[in-house]
Amino acid sequence: MNTSEWGETIRRVVNEKDVESQHWISPPWKIPDFTLANRPSDDMTPETKDCIAQGAISTFANTSSFFWTVAIAVYLYVFIVKSSQRxxxxxxxxxxxxxxxxxxxxxxxxxxxxxIGYDASEVSVGWCWVDIQAKDHVLWMLLTAKIWEFIAYVTLPVLYILIKLHIHRAHAALSEYRPILTSSPVSNSSSSMADRKLTLIPIIFIMLRMWSTIRFLLLVTDSPAGHNPVLVTLHGIGNTFQGAANCIMFVLLTPSIRSRLVALLCCRGQDGRWRSESASQNRTGAYTPSHRDENTSEGKGTLLFNNIFSIVPAIMMGVSEVAGSFEIIIIARFVVGICAGLSSNVVPMYLGEIAPKNYRGAIGIIPQLFITIGILVAQVFGIRSILGNKEGWPIMLGLTGIPAVIELLLLPFFPESPRYMLIQKGDEKNARKGLQQLRGWEDVDEELCEMRVEEQSERAEGRLSVLNLFTFRSLRWQLLSVIVMNMGQQLSGVNAIYYYADSIYSSAGVAENHVQYVTVGTGAVNVFMTIAAVFIVEKSGRRLLLLIGFGICCGACVLLTVALYFQTKLDWMPYVSIVCVIVYVIGHAIGPSPIPTVVTTEMFRQSSRPPAFMVAGTVHWISNFTVGLVFPFLEKGLGAYSFIIFACICLFTFIYIWMVIPETKNKTFLEISKLFAQRNKVDIVAEDGDSEIKETGGEIIKSEIKSTFL
Structure with missing residues (x-):
């Protein structure tokens, strides 16, 4: 059977089936590239949005995979051959x-x-890729994949051969000592097995990718052998590892299949559902980094790396209109959500660790202050006469990368957390240096002493994982408090208020083109009240602000429900609704928005703080995601009564804070841990082991304590 007959046979078999449900939707392990050895379906005509998206994703995925394959080899070479882990x-x-x-x-x-974005089936086994009819198609095939593949072919064997030679030389040098170290043959067999596994790495890579390269060279030279069925099949099998990406691209990016998925999501009002789904992508991405390594708490390094997840999606959103693909915006929002998730965990933790205890609350609110400023700036730029128009919105979305660039330039000049350096790294010299830089004076012995005491107290506790956190009795109520506060913060209805605000303003008679200015005014109120919280948190305390904030939010939700119910019957009720929205924003800005991260930082010590923030971040973003995804449906079904649900949540959170959470201002982390000791049913006994701080006349007196679990 010649090539054309073979291709026609596949086309006939595929066409006899339901192409949409059985051809496109295939498991990643079913060799999706091979099933696409004929031309793509009619949905993937050259330069369609779907073909462009597939070409872009495959280009990025393939190229980055080659870079990472070489990067891993270089890492192993430096680590093993150069013996330099650092x-x-x-x-x-x-x-x-x-x-x-x-x-x-x-x-x-x-x-x-x-x-890119053209049917390139003859070269790529089904992918939309480079236009093979263009004069410069070879150049772009090289740039978008092949040249990096060739470099990987050359680099990988060389590096792995050097690594193997180094290992063999090391074994030879130790051979005379091996009988002394062990007489067991297991050591030799284990070494031999590891050696064989190391050899397999470049071999597997080359065996998977060589068929693609051979076909590329044959087709570029117009050789008919490039269409050989066996070679095409091997090409498809070799690219099977791309199956997961294929499922995303060939299912979600195929209009006929996508329309079915959209119909399921948008069966009762497409615009609202897509808005809800798009808005939720940011929360989904933010949930992802909450599952990072709980013991990796190096704040400065994490924040520097995190800028990638802000700069890259900013560029993606900025060019989305040029690419003509709204999918790029959804993907970019998912990626920038990773940045938001990491930042919301690491920034409060870093600031809480470097701040002196008498300013810890005020400094801990600063991240929330800049969030509100960012919202206000976005609202101003979003005015239709500025950037909130067809021509301006890509620029506005692209501007989101500017703060990350500023942080990337300035953060390297700031010290790492002294508490992290001393307690977790044992580096007192750099901890002292960092404290002196942060405080602006030389005498930091008192703070270092407090850190040493905390270090001693944590030796028995050791490093905690998330699982340990849930089973550690002395942290039980702290953990529950973090969950309740973060759920209460997001499920209190703050996002729903902003969602509903425009319709409330319109019902009060505000002209449609003026609603945007009222929204900016609401954002300004949010900023001013957060600034007020910065100045009063060290005087009034955290607990009082939380109680006042949730109490105001509860009352505002109840009154807003009443106002929305009567606004069609009483002419002045829409104005009451506006007042309720503003009052709610004020209440949320002084308590529920900024304080939970401050209290989370203070309720946990150094070893338990990273996993605690993992739990807090996960609860925060899952709750945020839930409101963003569910509220449009809730509002459609219950209307104004949906705010009663939020009022109940605010009331429950208020009661919990009143009964459980103590005041934490001006207390050390150890003193705050003692406040929870009785509730956790933990006895603190003065024995060898941990250390406790007591303050008498400004002097620190150390006494040995030990936690005994009942």
């Missing part, structure tokens, strides 16, 4: 920048110049 670890940041940045730049350039 140097290898320092290279990781550059690996990320290069392995994500270069493929992204290539993909953006190819999209901007309209070089």
């Amino acid at each position: 140097q290898a670890d320092n290279l990781v940041l550059y690996f990320h920048l290069i392995s994500w940045g270069v493929p992204f730049a290539i993909t953006v350039a190819a999209l901007s110049l309209h070089k």
Whole structure:
């Protein structure tokens, strides 16, 4: 059977089935590339949005995979051959920048110049890729994949051969001592097995990818052997690892299948559902980093790396109109959600650790203050006469990367958390240096003494994981409090209020083109009240602000429900609704919005703080995601009565805070832990082990304590 007959047979078999349900939707392990050995379906005509999206994603995924394959080999070479773990670890940041940045730049350039997004089935086994009819198609095939593949072919064997030679030399050098170290043959067999596994790495890579390269070379030279069925099949099998990406691209990016999924999501009002789904992507992405390593709490390094997840999606959203794909915006919102998730965990933790205890609350509110400022700036730029129009919105979305660039430039000049350096790294010299830089004076012995005491108290506790956190009796009520506060913060209805605000303003007679200015005014109120919280938190305390805030929110939700019910019957009720919205914003800004992260920082010590923030971040973003996804349906079904649900949640949170959460201002982390000791049914006994701080006349007196669990 010749090539044309073979291809026609596949087409006939596929066409006899339901193409949409059985051909496109195939498990990743079913060799999706091979099933696409014929041409793509009619949905993927050249330069359609779907074909462009597939070409862009495949270009970025393939190119980055080659970079990362080489990066791993370089890391192993430096780590093993050069015997420099520190140097290898320092290279990781550059690996990320290069392995994500270069493929992204290539993909953006190819999209901007309209070089990808064409049917390239003959070369790519079904992918939309480079226009093989263009004069410069070979150049762009090389740039978008093949040249990096060739480099990987050369680099991988060389590096792994050098690694193997180094290992063999090391074994030879130790051979005369091996009988002394062990007489068991297990050591030799284990070493041999590890050696064979190391050899398999480049071999597997080459065996998977070589068929693609062979076909590329044959087809570029117009050789008919490039269409050989066996070679095409091997090409498809070799690319099976791309199956997961295929499922995303060939299912979600195929209009006929996507329309079915959209119909399920949008069966009762498409606009609201897509808005809800798009808004929820940010929360979904933010949930992801909440599952990072709970013991990785190096705030400065994490924040520097996190800027990638802000700058890259800003560029993606900025070019989304040029690419003509709304899917890019959804993907970018997911990626920037990762940035939001990491920032919401690491920034409060970092600031709480570097702040002196008498300013810890005020400094802890600063992140929330800048969030409100960011919202206000976005509302101002979103005015239709500025950037909130067809021509301006890509610019507005692209501007979101500017703060990340500023942080990338300035943060390296700031010290790492002294508490982290001393307690977790044992580096007192750098901890002292960092404290002196932060405080502005030389005498930091008192704070270092307090940190040493905390370090001693945590030796028995050790490093805690999230699982340990849930089973550790002395942290039980702190953990429950974090969950309740973060759920209460998001389920109190703050996002629903903003969602409903425009319709409330319109019902009060505000002209449609003036609603945007009223929204900006609401954002300004949010900023001013958060600034007020910065100045009063160290005087009034955290607990009082939480109680006042949730109490105001509860009352505002009840009154808003009444006002919305009567607004069609009483002419002045819409104005009451506006007042309720503003009062709610004020209440949320002084308590529920900024305080939970401050209290989370204060309720946990150094070893338990990272996993505690993991739990807090996960609860926060799941609750945020739930409101963003569910509220449009809730509002459609219950209308104004939906705010009664939020009022009940605010009331429950108020009662819990009143009964459980103590005041934490001006207390050390150990003193706050003692406040929860009785509620957790933990006895603190003065024995060898941990250390407790007592303050008498300004002097710190150390006494040994030990936690005994009942």
